[in-house]
Amino acid sequence: MNGPSVNDRISPELERQIGRLLFEKMQPLLLEFDRDWHLVNLHGDAALFGFAPDDAATSVQQLQDLFLGMPMEAAIDLAFVQMPNGRNAHVHLMLVDGGHQVLLIDAQGEHDRQQAQQQVGNESFLIAQQKDKAVRQLRQIRSELESQRNRLQEANALKNALIATLSHDFRTPLASIFGYLHLLEEEPDAPLETRNSLRALRRNANYLFALAENLLEYARSETRSSLLAPVVTDLQMMVEDLDQMFRVQAEDVGLGFSITLDQEPGEPPILDELRLRQILVNLIANAIRYTQSGSVRASLAWRGGSLVLSVRDTGVGIAQEASEAVFVPFNRAGNAGNGGAGLGLSIVKRLVQQMLGTLEFESKLGKGTCFRIELPDLTHLVQKVDARAESEAGQMLAERASSVLIVDDDPDMSHLLGEIMAGVGFRVRVVADATRAVEQALADPPDILLVDVELPGLSGNTAVFRLRAKGYRGHVVTISATPTEEARKVALNAGANQFMTKPINIEQFTRAMLRVRRLD
Amino acid sequence: MSTNASKVCLLGDFGVGKTSLVARYVRNTFSDSYLTTVGVKVDSKEVPLADGAVRKLVIWDIAGKSGLDALNMSYLRGASGLLLVADGTREATLRSAVDLLLQSRSLLPDAHAILLINKLDLVDRWEVAPATLVELRKSMTVIETSARQGDGVEQAFREMATRLHA
Numbered sequence: 001m002n003g004p005s006v007n008d009r010i011s012p013e014l015e016r017q018i019g020r021l022l023f024e025k026m027q028p029l030l031l032e033f034d035r036d037w038h039l040v041n042l043h044g045d046a047a048l049f050g051f052a053p054d055d056a057a058t059s060v061q062q063l064q065d066l067f068l069g070m071p072m073e074a075a076i077d078l079a080f081v082q083m084p085n086g087r088n089a090h091v092h093l094m095l096v097d098g099g100h101q102v103l104l105i106d107a108q109g110e111h112d113r114q115q116a117q118q119q120v121g122n123e124s125f126l127i128a129q130q131k132d133k134a135v136r137q138l139r140q141i142r143s144e145l146e147s148q149r150n151r152l153q154e155a156n157a158l159k160n161a162l163i164a165t166l167s168h169d170f171r172t173p174l175a176s177i178f179g180y181l182h183l184l185e186e187e188p189d190a191p192l193e194t195r196n197s198l199r200a201l202r203r204n205a206n207y208l209f210a211l212a213e214n215l216l217e218y219a220r221s222e223t224r225s226s227l228l229a230p231v232v233t234d235l236q237m238m239v240e241d242l243d244q245m246f247r248v249q250a251e252d253v254g255l256g257f258s259i260t261l262d263q264e265p266g267e268p269p270i271l272d273e274l275r276l277r278q279i280l281v282n283l284i285a286n287a288i289r290y291t292q293s294g295s296v297r298a299s300l301a302w303r304g305g306s307l308v309l310s311v312r313d314t315g316v317g318i319a320q321e322a323s324e325a326v327f328v329p330f331n332r333a334g335n336a337g338n339g340g341a342g343l344g345l346s347i348v349k350r351l352v353q354q355m356l357g358t359l360e361f362e363s364k365l366g367k368g369t370c371f372r373i374e375l376p377d378l379t380h381l382v383q384k385v386d387a388r389a390e391s392e393a394g395q396m397l398a399e400r401a402s403s404v405l406i407v408d409d410d411p412d413m414s415h416l417l418g419e420i421m422a423g424v425g426f427r428v429r430v431v432a433d434a435t436r437a438v439e440q441a442l443a444d445p446p447d448i449l450l451v452d453v454e455l456p457g458l459s460g461n462t463a464v465f466r467l468r469a470k471g472y473r474g475h476v477v478t479i480s481a482t483p484t485e486e487a488r489k490v491a492l493n494a495g496a497n498q499f500m501t502k503p504i505n506i507e508q509f510t511r512a513m514l515r516v517r518r519l520d
Numbered sequence: 521m522s523t524n525a526s527k528v529c530l531l532g533d534f535g536v537g538k539t540s541l542v543a544r545y546v547r548n549t550f551s552d553s554y555l556t557t558v559g560v561k562v563d564s565k566e567v568p569l570a571d572g573a574v575r576k577l578v579i580w581d582i583a584g585k586s587g588l589d590a591l592n593m594s595y596l597r598g599a600s601g602l603l604l605v606a607d608g609t610r611e612a613t614l615r616s617a618v619d620l621l622l623q624s625r626s627l628l629p630d631a632h633a634i635l636l637i638n639k640l641d642l643v644d645r646w647e648v649a650p651a652t653l654v655e656l657r658k659s660m661t662v663i664e665t666s667a668r669q670g671d672g673v674e675q676a677f678r679e680m681a682t683r684l685h686a
Contacts, residue, residue: 062562062564065525065527065562065564065578066562067598068525068526068527068578068598069526069527069597069598069599069600070597070598071598076597077594078560078594078595079559079591079594080558080559080560080583080591081559081560081562082559082560082561082562088558088559107559111558111559114558115555115556115558118534118556118558119555119556122534122535122554122556122584123554125534126535126554129610
C-alpha cells in the first residue's frame with residue numbers, strides 16, 4: 001500500500017486557497033503610512049476595528065500611540081490589543097520603503113477563549129483565597145471567644161469567691177448579735193422602748209442573715225457540686241426558731257403570723273436541715289416583704305416519709321407572666337421597690353431540686369400567694385452511723401459533762417458562749433488560740449470542748465486532731481462559719497463529735513446544755 | 521507623534537483593580553463585576569499641569585500577572601512610567617507588585633514608578649499593615665486608592681504626569 005506523497009513546496013493554487021481562507025478568518029486590515037505617519041492607503045474592513053472614515057485622524061492617532069516610545073527601526077508585534085471599539089487584534093508594525101505599514105489581525109475569538117479560561121481560573125483562585133481567609137478569621141474569632149470565656153469564668157470565680165468570703169465573714173458577727181439579742185430579750189423587766197429597739201435589731205439581723213445565706217448559696221452553687229447534708233432534723237425546734245425569728249417582724253408591720261407543725265410520731269426525719277431552714281427563711285421573709293395587710297401562714301407536715309411545707313400570704317401576688325421570672329436570680333418580678341436582693345426564690349427552687357423535692361405555687365394578683373413544697377426523707381442517702389452518731393454523742397455528753405473549755409478568738413462570741421454555759425451550771429474556761437487550747441485540754445481535760453474552726457495560727461480542726469492523737473476523750477463540739485458538708489466532714493474526721501454552724505441556734509444549744517445538767 | 525505624550529503601564533497581579541483604576545480615571549466609571557483582562561487595553565488622557573502645560577498619558581492596562589512573561593515584556597517597551605498596583609486586602613499582591621517592579625527594571629531602568637495600594641474602600645479588610653507602607657514609602661511613592669470611590673486615583677495619575685513632565 002502506497003503512503004501519502006510529500007512535496008517540499010505548496011502549489012501556487014493551494015497557497016492561494018490557504019491565503020483566501022486565512023484572509024477570511026483573520027479579516028486583516030492593512031494601513032500604509034508614509035515616513036511622517038500620513039495614512040496613504042488602507043486595505044480591509046476598517047470599521048471592524050473601529051476606524052471611522054470620517055474621523056481618520058483620531059483613529060490614526062490612537063494607532064500611533066501604540067508605538068509611543070518604541071524604537072522604530074525594526075518590526076514590532078503586539079498581541080491582543082484592544083482597539084478603540086473594544087475589538088481585540090494582533091498588531092504588527094512593518095517598515096516598508098521608509099514608510100510604515102500596520103497590519104491588524106482580528107484576535108477576538110482567541111481573546112474570548114483565553115479570557116473565559118482565565119476568568120474561571122482567576123475567580124476560583126480568588127474564591128479559594130477568600131475562603132481560606134474566612135476560615136482563618138473564624139478560627140481567630142473562636143480563639144478569641146475561648147479566651148474571653150476563660151477570662152469571664154475567671155472573673156466569675158473571683159466574684160463567687162468574693163461573695164462567699166463576704167457572706168462567710170458575716171456569720172461570726174451575726175452569731176454574736178443573735179446570741180446577745182437572745183440574752184437581752186430574756187430580760188423580763190426591759191422597758192417598752194428597749195424591747196422595740198431589740199425587735200428592730202432582730203428584724204435587721206434576720207435580714208442580714210438571710211441575705212448572707214443566700215449570697216453564700218448563690219456563690220456556692222457555681223463553685224462546687226451540691227452535696228446534700230442529711231441529718232436528723234428536729235422540726236419542732238426549727239418551727240420554734242422560725243416563729244421567734246419572724247413573729248416579731250410580721251407583727252411589727254401589722255401582719256398575722258403563724259407557723260405550725262403536724263408531725264406523726266416515730267423516727268425523726270432525716271433531711272438537709274440547713275437547706276430546709278434556708279428554704280423556709282426565704283419563703284417566709286419573702287411573704288412578709290410582699291404582704292401589706294392580712295397574714296402569713298406557714299405549715300410543716302411530716303407524714304409518710306415526706307415533708308410538706310407551705311407558706312401562704314395575702315400579699316401582692318405574682319402575675320401569670322412573671323411566674324417563671326420570679327425564679328431568675330436578681331429578678332424581683334416588678335417588685336423592685338420592696339427591697340431584697342432578688343435571690344430568694346431562685347435559691348429556694350435550686351435547694352428544692354437539690355433535696356429531690358417538688359415546688360409549686362398558686363397566686364392571684366392582689367390576693368396573695370401560696371407556695372407548696374414537698375421534700376422526701378433522705379435516710380437512703382445518709383451514712384446512718386455518721387448521722388445518728390452526732391445525735392447519740394450529744395446524749396453521751398449530756399450524761400457526764402460538767403466542765404467546758406471554750407476556744408474562740410472572738411471575745412464577743414467566747415463571752416456569749418461562756419455566759420450560756422455558765423448559766424446552765426458548767427465550769428467555764430476560755431482560751432483564744434488553738435495552741436493554748438491543746439495545752440489546757442491536756443493539762444486539765446474538760447468534759448466538753450467548744451472550739452471555733454477559724455482561729456489564728458493553728459485551726460480549730462488541727463487542735464482537735466492533736467488532742468485526739470494524744471488521747472483526749474472528751475466531747476468536742478466544733479463551731480464554724482462555713483455551713484458546708486465538706487466543712488462538717490473535715491471537722492468530724494479531725495475528731496469532733498458535733499459540728500455546729502454560726503450563727504448558733506441559741507435556743508437549741510441552751511436546751512441541750514440544760515438537758516446535760518438535768519441528766520448530770 | 522506628539523512629544524508631550526508619555527506611555528504609562530499599569531502592572532500588578534490579577535484582580536487588584538488595574539482596569540477599574542483606568543476606567544475611574546479616564547471615564548469616571550466603576551463596575552463591581554470582575555472581568556479579567558487578556559492582552560492590553562490602551563487609553564489616553566491629557567493631564568493639565570500646574571505650570572499650564574498639558575501632558576498626555578497613554579495608559580496601558582496590561583493583563584494581570586504575578587510575574588513578567590515575554591508577552592507582558594513586549595507591552596512594556598517604550599514606557600516612561602509604571603504604576604504598580606496591589607490590592608490592600610491581599611498582601612500577596614503587594615509582593616507581586618514589588619517583584620514586577622524589580623523585573624521590569626531590566627527593560628526600563630529609568631521609568632518613573634509609583635505604587636498604588638487599591639481597594640481603600642475595603643480598608644477594614646486590609647491585610648497590608650500600615651507599618652509596611654511606612655517602610656515602602658522610604659524607597660518609593662505609595663498612594664492608597666479606591667477605584668470604587670475614586671480616592672487617590674486622580675492624584676496618582678497626576679503625580680505620574682507631573683514627574684514625567686519634570
